[in-house]
Amino acid sequence: MDCPNCGVYNPEDRKVCWRCDKPLPKPTPEKRRDPRRMSQVWFYVALALALVVSLVRLCGNVPTMGG
Ligand SMILES: [Zn+2]
Numbered sequence: 516m517d518c519p520n521c522g523v524y525n526p527e528d529r530k531v532c533w534r535c536d537k538p539l540p541k542p543t544p545e546k547r548r549d550p551r552r553m554s555q556v557w558f559y560v561a562l563a564l565a566l567v568v569s570l571v572r573l574c575g576n577v578p579t580m581g582g
Contacts (some may be wrong), residue, residue: 516539516540518532518534518535518537518539519537519539519540520532520535520537521534521535521537523535525539
């Protein structure tokens with residue numbers, strides 16, 4: 516990131532500017548839509564569905580397709 520004081524480039528892991536020794540602001544993580552998060556949601560949806568199906572089967576009153 517660029518130093519807000521002198522404008523020189525600093526690596527992301529630097530806490531102070533190598534040139535003017537001013538403390539650098541923490542890099543703020545960009546809030547982007549994470550595709551992994553979306554797939555996680557679908558994982559839980561599938562898990563809930565599987566749970567419901569197994570519960571219904573435990574009841575044994577549901578006619579299954581094709582016997
Ligand atoms: Zn600086």
